[in-house]
Amino acid sequence: MPRFAANLSMLFTEVDFLERFSRAHAAGFEGVEYLFPYDYPVAQLRQTLDDNQLTQVLFNLPPGDWDAGERGIACLPDRIEEFKAGVDKAIEYARELGCTQVNCLAGLRPPTLDEDEAWQTLVSNVSYAAEKLAAEGITLCLEAINSRVDMPGFMLDTSGRVLALIEEVDADNVKLQYDLYHMQIMEGDLIRSMECLKPWISHIQFADNPGRHQPGTGEINFSNVFSAIDRMGYEGWVSAEYRPSGDTLDSLGWFSGQK
Numbered sequence: 001m002p003r004f005a006a007n008l009s010m011l012f013t014e015v016d017f018l019e020r021f022s023r024a025h026a027a028g029f030e031g032v033e034y035l036f037p038y039d040y041p042v043a044q045l046r047q048t049l050d051d052n053q054l055t056q057v058l059f060n061l062p063p064g065d066w067d068a069g070e071r072g073i074a075c076l077p078d079r080i081e082e083f084k085a086g087v088d089k090a091i092e093y094a095r096e097l098g099c100t101q102v103n104c105l106a107g108l109r110p111p112t113l114d115e116d117e118a119w120q121t122l123v124s125n126v127s128y129a130a131e132k133l134a135a136e137g138i139t140l141c142l143e144a145i146n147s148r149v150d151m152p153g154f155m156l157d158t159s160g161r162v163l164a165l166i167e168e169v170d171a172d173n174v175k176l177q178y179d180l181y182h183m184q185i186m187e188g189d190l191i192r193s194m195e196c197l198k199p200w201i202s203h204i205q206f207a208d209n210p211g212r213h214q215p216g217t218g219e220i221n222f223s224n225v226f227s228a229i230d231r232m233g234y235e236g237w238v239s240a241e242y243r244p245s246g247d248t249l250d251s252l253g254w255f256s257g258q259k
Helices: 017-027 042-051 077-097 115-134 159-169 180-186 190-200 222-231
Strands: 003-007 031-033 055-060 101-104 139-143 174-179 201-206 237-240
Touching (some): 003 055, 017 042, 031 237, 042 055, 055 237, 101 201, 139 201, 180 201, 190 201, 201 222
Parallel strands (some): 003 031, 031 055, 101 139, 174 201
């Protein structure tokens, strides 16, 4: 059975953020992730994890102004110093939380920014982050996010784009974060894709499509997908990053069936 984690930015939103840890533990999860930890003192998060016997699986580097619509700044040449400061901040949190991987959101390319300049900025920033994180024993994940529905203009929208970046950066601790929902939209053929990409995959996330709700609400055959993940010998975390169509507990039928 895959090692399942709960994304607390999307699950258990019926309660305040810090209460979601105990809800995840009670539901049977052993790992959690969420978008960003930076609004909370790291000691408070550490204690909350410990109180609920949970592992911090992943979080993202600072993304810029998320509430204003920014989705990462790694491709923006006028934000390089801010990006570097964000790497330092992420390391501080990861060290204290015992988190061994963080995700870098590449960002949206403004129409006025030359694509090659954006790409070279992304390469440079990812190279910088990879070196800093490697010194801490932390893996840097890169995620492809669909540009058809959720994030038009996102710099990395296919697995191929991520692999091209990984090849150019050429650092052992830079890996692929494979999101089943996004890649179903952009590529399909999920099981064969994961089998081919397995050497690069460090983290998996999922939601059904369309709707980005729990398994069983869309077109993805999760029974087959989860079995394939087991069969291919993947040992990392598989994180539920969906928006429940109703109450979170009512959406966990897929999880009960995996125990």
